[in-house]
Amino acid sequence: MSDSERTAQRVRKAVIPAAGLGTRFLPATKAQPKEMLPLVDTPAIQYVVSEAASLGIRDVLLVTGRGKRSIEDHFDRSFELEHFLEAAGKRDELQQVQEISRLVDIHYVRQGEPRGLGHAVLAAQGHVGDEPFLVMLGDDIMDPSEGVTAGMVDLHAATGCSVVALKEVPLTEISQYGCARVEEAADGAVRIVEIVEKPDPHEAPSNLAVMGRYVLTPEIFEVLAAIPPGRGGEIQLTDAIARLIEIQPVYGFPFSRGRYDVGNKLDYLKATVEMAIDRPDLGPEFREFLARLVKDERI
DSSP: OOHHHHHHOOOOEEEEEOOOOOGGGTTTTSSSOGGGOEETTEEHHHHHHHHHHHTTOOEEEEEEOTTOHHHHHHHSOOHHHHHHHHHTTOHHHHHHHHHHTTSSEEEEEEOSSOOOHHHHHHTTHHHHOSSOEEEEOTTEEEOGGGOHHHHHHHHHHHHOSEEEEEEEOOGGGGGGSEEEEEEEOGGGOEEEEEEEESOOGGGOSOSEEEEEEEEEOTHHHHHHHHSOOOGGGSOOHHHHHHHHTTTSOEEEEEEOSOEEETTSHHHHHHHHHHHHHTOTTTHHHHHHHHHHHHHTTOO
């Protein structure tokens, strides 16, 4: 596929890997998927799906695994619940649950065994086909008002190339992430020249960490099918992107705020608090509570 043909295609599909075991949040995730942990009253993965919908993407593929059935149930119709709410005159609640199943057209594929993020993305090949697509990690919440994912989609439209979200982190934390070294490109964009998976801090090429949003060209599938297992014996998406750089340009999209890793306990609490204080139905009273809590020096 030529560069001009890639540029002509817009991103129409999103892939959300959601097959991980969620061990960082045990015991809460022993019997429920980490993606279903609620932020106030909404499961984390619903925020991710809603983000895709806000970009005009209607076709969403969830890559799931064993124990993830509740995710499918959440986005399906619940006729018994809808009937109860209608009979009880709970119109607002009825509208809320009906809107969940109308957000996007959701499809599912089973990963089979957890062999890494790259393997989960590869499982989407049959659905995605020969077109660019958006990968959104199911436990990474992005504040849509920051425009990160929308900006990545726009950068792909302008270049026809893959785009990876990047954020500076303390060098002491870089071993928790993929890590990229970039150089300036045209129009103020940055191009990735090196990317490695979870490097030791003293070997890291930078402090730019790979975050949970990617716009990928379909050539990534051929690379994923060919690379050997990497760190942890898994098929690493970062390793595949490193190979993709040898074939075509890959751009970075640096940002500084608006991302929460809800698989991390502290980030989960921060996200819950920030989303609660922004809600008109909860925010004013909750802000007062937090102010009293701080005044009493209990936090």
